[in-house]
């Protein structure tokens with residue numbers, strides 16, 4: 001509900017009727033203003049942002065319908081409730097057609113009035129809330145799920161650097177969402193209506209990559225039967241996303257450096273330079289700085305790309321993001337496969353939380369998709385999860401303290417003593433030392449067990 005008191009304008013030329021309604025509405029917790037004809041209502045509505053207007057129809061000096069149309073013309077969002085004599089219901093129909101929220105017949109049923117007012121106010125409240133939500137959605141990166149501090153920091157970072165034209169380098173393990181981030185940087189930039197062109201640098205050989213990026217002239221090489229624009233040109237005025245940038249050869253690095261520095265390119269087989277206006281985003285799952293040190297990656301290119309860096313956090317470092325991601329993918333694949341999946345068993349969710357996710361979000365997404373396809377019942381259980389996830393839990397039984405049954409202290413003590421003796425090859429003095437007790441105490445305890 002709205003936190004401030006809703007402010008209602010009551011419009012009626014019957015003064016005593018006005019006073020009664022005013023008193024009632026105040027009793028229901030609203031602020032109330034009065035107007036005694038349509039013209040006065042329009043004047044007041046121009047000055048005060050009312051939450052609701054309740055108006056009579058038949059009045060001298062501009063009737064309720066005309067007032068309604070005038071007010072709606074410059075404030076279509078304001079809900080207007082019409083009060084009309086039962087004999088005049090046609091005018092109520094007109095009013096609805098002109099945008100009235102609802103109508104009530106006179107004599108008024110006050111319970112009905114109270115209910116209708118509450119509904120009208122709730123309705124507009126929901127509408128503004130929806131609009132606010134929509135705005136937030138367009139401002140936030142699309143489809144990016146995550147509530148962990150790391151993800152929030154990342155989203156803030158995207159919001160901060162997206163509007164500039166600065167080159168962005170996105171670094172992180174595979175499957176952490178680098179492409180998703182690149183897309184949202186573009187979508188939140190002033191270039192959003194221009195193309196975003198993606199080149200996977202690892203997928204092409206050196207010579208193919210050059211013509212892919214810069215284009216080629218007809219006859220530049222065998223098979224070049226016509227001139228082709230490169231990806232740089234396609235991305236002109238937009239964004240060029242160079243994925244897997246760490247994989248390109250030193251020769252291509254030199255050519256790319258020149259293109260970035262000069263903002264100029266040459267098609268393969270041409271001496272002619274073309275100017276391009278692209279915003280660059282590059283991504284890699286390699287440690288580029290280490291590659292710079294070992295001479296695999298040009299330092300000057302590294303600094304050109306690394307104007308802004310976004311490091312994507314591994315999923316295992318932010319397990320609180322796992323449940324919302326899981327539910328997001330569950331919904332996606334349940335819909336796609338037309339399955340009515342109700343959710344995960346607690347045990348299955350536990351396994352997902354424990355797992356170390358070397359393939360990060362992509363691996364999680366695949367696991368959920370697979371589970372949805374395999375599922376025959378309502379809830380996804382361990383059975384539908386990949387073997388490696390089940391295996392991981394078996395190999396790391398102490399991963400989740402909360403999941404363990406509580407053991408009697410005596411039993412834990414016995415286990416600790418046995419382990420100590422085992423590790424020290426039965427050396428009681430050494431075992432006692434490791435257990436933090438005297439040899440005498442250890443002997444006493446051993447006699448008891």
Ligand SMILES: Nc1ncnc2c1ncn2[C@@H]1O[C@H](COP(=O)(O)OP(=O)(O)OP(=O)(O)O)[C@@H](O)[C@H]1O
Pocket residue numbers: 143144145146172173174175176177178179180181285325361362365
């Ligand atoms: N925070 C997130 N919210 C929702 N989906 C995500 C999120 N992060 C990643 N994904 C999804 O996970 C999958 C992998 O993400 P993406 O392709 O962006 O990763 P990547 O870092 O580019 O991986 P690689 O290095 O293997 O290319 C995609 O389907 C993507 O939509």
Ligand SMILES: [Mg+2]
Pocket residue numbers: 178179243
């Ligand atoms: Mg990728």
